[in-house]
Amino acid sequence: MRRFLLALMTAFALGSCAPDDGKTHIYLQRFFGECGAEYGGSTDVAKAEGECGIITSLVNKFNAENPDLRVDVNVVAWPGYPQLTAQMAARDPPDLVTMHSGVISDYVADRLLEPVEPYLKRAGISPDEFTDATRLGVTIGGRVYALPWDTHGGLFHVNTALFEKAGLMRNGSPVLPNSAEELLEQARQFQERTGKPYLIQSNVGDPAYAARNQYTYMMAEGAVLFPDPKHIRLSTPVGRKVAAFFRRINEERLGTLNMDTPAAIAAFVSGEGGIYPTGTWMIGSFEQEAATPGRPLYRHYAVYPYPRLWGERVEYVSGHAWAVPARKRTPKQREAIARFFRFMADHNFDWTRTGHLPAFKAVLHDPRFASLPHRADIAPLAEMGRPLPGYVRRQNAIEGIVGEEMAAGFIGQKPIDTALKQAERRVNILLGQLN
Amino acid sequence: MAADLRRGRLTPLGWAGLAVGAAIMLAPLIWTLLLSLKDNAELVGHSDAALRAPYTFENYAAIMGNSLTLRWLLNSTIVALGQTAGVLILASLAGYGFARLDFPFRRALFIFVLVGLAIPSQAVILVQHQLFAWLHLHNSYPGLILPGLIAPFGVFFMTTYMRGIPRELDEAAMLDGASRWTIFWKVILPLTIPAQSTLAVFTFLGAWNDYWWPLISATRSDMYTLTVGLAAAQMNYAQTSGLGYLMAQAVFASIPIFIVYIVFQKQIVRAMAGTAIR
Numbered sequence A: 001m002r003r004f005l006l007a008l009m010t011a012f013a014l015g016s017c018a019p020d021d022g023k024t025h026i027y028l029q030r031f032f033g034e035c036g037a038e039y040g041g042s043t044d045v046a047k048a049e050g051e052c053g054i055i056t057s058l059v060n061k062f063n064a065e066n067p068d069l070r071v072d073v074n075v076v077a078w079p080g081y082p083q084l085t086a087q088m089a090a091r092d093p094p095d096l097v098t099m100h101s102g103v104i105s106d107y108v109a110d111r112l113l114e115p116v117e118p119y120l121k122r123a124g125i126s127p128d129e130f131t132d133a134t135r136l137g138v139t140i141g142g143r144v145y146a147l148p149w150d151t152h153g154g155l156f157h158v159n160t161a162l163f164e165k166a167g168l169m170r171n172g173s174p175v176l177p178n179s180a181e182e183l184l185e186q187a188r189q190f191q192e193r194t195g196k197p198y199l200i201q202s203n204v205g206d207p208a209y210a211a212r213n214q215y216t217y218m219m220a221e222g223a224v225l226f227p228d229p230k231h232i233r234l235s236t237p238v239g240r241k242v243a244a245f246f247r248r249i250n251e252e253r254l255g256t257l258n259m260d261t262p263a264a265i266a267a268f269v270s271g272e273g274g275i276y277p278t279g280t281w282m283i284g285s286f287e288q289e290a291a292t293p294g295r296p297l298y299r300h301y302a303v304y305p306y307p308r309l310w311g312e313r314v315e316y317v318s319g320h321a322w323a324v325p326a327r328k329r330t331p332k333q334r335e336a337i338a339r340f341f342r343f344m345a346d347h348n349f350d351w352t353r354t355g356h357l358p359a360f361k362a363v364l365h366d367p368r369f370a371s372l373p374h375r376a377d378i379a380p381l382a383e384m385g386r387p388l389p390g391y392v393r394r395q396n397a398i399e400g401i402v403g404e405e406m407a408a409g410f411i412g413q414k415p416i417d418t419a420l421k422q423a424e425r426r427v428n429i430l431l432g433q434l435n
Numbered sequence B: 001m002a003a004d005l006r007r008g009r010l011t012p013l014g015w016a017g018l019a020v021g022a023a024i025m026l027a028p029l030i031w032t033l034l035l036s037l038k039d040n041a042e043l044v045g046h047s048d049a050a051l052r053a054p055y056t057f058e059n060y061a062a063i064m065g066n067s068l069t070l071r072w073l074l075n076s077t078i079v080a081l082g083q084t085a086g087v088l089i090l091a092s093l094a095g096y097g098f099a100r101l102d103f104p105f106r107r108a109l110f111i112f113v114l115v116g117l118a119i120p121s122q123a124v125i126l127v128q129h130q131l132f133a134w135l136h137l138h139n140s141y142p143g144l145i146l147p148g149l150i151a152p153f154g155v156f157f158m159t160t161y162m163r164g165i166p167r168e169l170d171e172a173a174m175l176d177g178a179s180r181w182t183i184f185w186k187v188i189l190p191l192t193i194p195a196q197s198t199l200a201v202f203t204f205l206g207a208w209n210d211y212w213w214p215l216i217s218a219t220r221s222d223m224y225t226l227t228v229g230l231a232a233a234q235m236n237y238a239q240t241s242g243l244g245y246l247m248a249q250a251v252f253a254s255i256p257i258f259i260v261y262i263v264f265q266k267q268i269v270r271a272m273a274g275t276a277i278r
Helices: A002-015 A050-065 A081-089 A101-109 A117-123 A132-138 A160-165 A180-194 A207-220 A237-251 A261-269 A280-290 A331-346 A348-352 A380-384 A395-410 A416-432 B002-009 B012-036 B040-045 B047-051 B058-065 B069-100 B106-118 B121-134 B141-149 B152-163 B167-175 B180-191 B193-209 B212-217 B226-233 B243-263 B265-277
Strands: A024-030 A069-075 A096-100 A146-148 A152-159 A275-279 A301-305 A315-318 A320-323
Touching (some): A024 A081, A050 A069, A050 A348, A069 A331, A081 B212, A096 A101, A101 A132, A101 A146, A101 A320, A101 A395, A117 A331, A132 A146, A132 A315, A132 A320, A132 A380, A146 A331, A152 A160, A152 A207, A152 A280, A160 A180, A180 A237, A207 A237, A207 A315, A207 A395, A237 A395, A237 A416, A261 A275, A261 A280, A261 B040, A275 A280, A280 A301, A280 B040, A301 A380, A315 A380, A320 A331, A331 A348, A395 A416, B012 B047, B040 B047, B040 B243, B058 B243, B069 B106, B069 B152, B069 B193, B106 B152, B121 B141, B121 B212, B141 B212, B167 B180, B193 B226, B193 B243, B193 B265, B212 B226, B226 B243, B243 B265
Parallel strands (some): A024 A096
Antiparallel strands (some): A096 A320, A146 A320, A152 A275, A152 A315
C-alpha cells in the first residue's frame, strides 16, 4: 500500500511538470464545451460541426501550422467568469480568454485586460475591418480591448408550414410585420387559421428574452437607455409603449405564457407555434430539424432578424471576443498572441457555420458566407446590431434585472409602470454602488 | 424478529403507501437513467421518447471518450477521501478534547467552533481564495482538500457523541494505568465507530458533490474534480440539445456514490439507527 501511494505521488509530481519542448506556450481559456473525443486530433476545420467542434479544430490547426508555438487549452464551464476572476485574483490569468462583449467593461474598469491594439497592429488587423456591431462591442473609451469573434442576437425563427396554413407566405417567404399593429393583425390571423400561438416565448427563467425585446424596440425608437455610466432610463413613454405592446400580445393569448427555454425549444421543433424569437445559436439545431424527414420543421424553417416595428431598424446584440488578460508576458508570447489573432481573423468564416454572425465585414460579403443556409436572410443583423454602450458595467446583471421585471410586466404579474420603475430603480442602485 | 414485528403491524394500506412513496422516490432516478440512454436529437422535441426503444450507450461513450474524465474521477476520489480522512481525524481529536479534557476557555472555544456552523462558506470565500493564492495552493490537491477540513459540524457531532459515552469507562481505564492517548485510542474511539461512519458518509458526499470551491480553485482542466469537469464539458444551450448527455453525466457522477452506499450499506444504516437511538 505504501509503495502504491509513493508511486502514485511520484506519478502526479512528474505529471505536473511542464514539458520543455522548446516551444512558446500560450494558455487559452474558453467555454463552448469539450469534445476531444470527436475532434481531439482534427485539423480539418471544414468538416467540424458546432461551436465545440469548430473551435477545437481551429486551435488544433493553429498548433499544427505553427510548430514553434503551442496553444494550451483550458475548457471552463460556461460562462467561465467565476474562474477567470479567481485566476485574476490569484495573479494567474490565461493569455487569451473567450469573453462576451458585454462583460469586457467590467474587467477593463479594474484594468484587468490589456488593450489589444499592439497585437492587432502586429497581426496586420485594423479595427476598421470589424463590423460596426462588433467594433462597438470591444471598444471602451476609444481603446480596443479584444479581438471580436462574432455577433449574436435575437432572431425570429419561423415555422413556414404553419405560416403557409395561416396564409402568411408570399413568394415562398414568410410575411413578417412592418409595424406593431401589423404584427398583432398577423398574429390574430395566424391564431385563427392554425389554432396555435403566433409567438413561442420563453418568459420563464429566461430574463434575456424580455430584456432583448425591451432593449431592441426602445433602441429602435431612438431611446437612450444609458444616459451615463451610472443610470438606466426605462420608465419613459417609449419604454411604456414597448412594454404595453408585449403585454397586449400576452393578454390576447397570441403567444405562449408559461414556458422556459427548453419548453419553448421543444414546442417550436414540435410545430406548436409560428415564431420562436431566440438567438443565433439555435440555427444549427433548427436546421438539423429542418433537414430530418418526418419532423414538423422538415423543409419548413426560415429565420430572420427581429422585424422593425417602430422607428429605425436596429437590434440589441452581443458577441464573443478574444480578450487578453493583463499579466507579465515574454516578447515571444506577445508575438504568439498576435499570430493567433491573425489566424483567427483569417478563419472567421469557419466560425459563422455555428450560426453566429461574422465579426469582419469581409466575411459578411464573402460568397461562401452567403451560400450557407439562411445566412443571407440574417446577415443584416451584423450591421443593424447595437450593443449596449461600452461604458456600461455589469451588463449581465443588468440584463437579469431588466429581464426579470419586464417579464413580470409582459405576462401581467405587475403593472407595466411598476415593472419599468422597479427595473430602473434596481439597476440604478446596482450602478450607484460601483466605484 | 424486530423486523417481523414491524412487518406484522403494517396494514395493506401502509404497504400501499410505502409502495407509492418508493415509486415517487424512484421515478426521477429511473427517468434520469432512461434519458441518459437516448439519442440527444430524439429528445429535443419530445423528452417522452425516453419511454420508448431504441436505447443507446453513445452518451456514456462520449463521456468516456473525453481523455480527462478518468483524471477528474481520480481527482474527485483523492479529494473526497482526503477530506473524509482529515475530518475524521481532526473532529475525533477535537471532540475528545471538548468532551473529556479540562482546559482554560474550553466552553468559549466550543462556542467559537459552533459559531462556525452559522457562517456560510460563501462569506469567507474571497479571503480564503486570497490566502490560498498567497500560499500557491490553487490547482493542487492540498488546495482542494484543506478548506474541507474546517468542519465545525464534525467537531460538534463528535463532541456530542463522546459526551454520551459514560465517564466510568475512562476512570476504569485510568485505574488500569492507561494514558490519555490510550484511553482515546483504545477505549473511546472504538465506541464512536457508528458516529465516525455517519460523519464519514456526510463528509464524503459533501466533498464529492462540492462544486463552488473546486470551480474557483482548480482552474486548470487537469485539476478539475468530476463535478467541475463534467460541467465544463457541456456544450449545449440551456441543456436542451444534449439532454441525454447531461443525464448521462448525472448518472456517471453518481455511480461512485452509489457504490459507496451499496458497499457500506450495513454500516450506514446501523450508524444512522445508532445515532437516532442515542
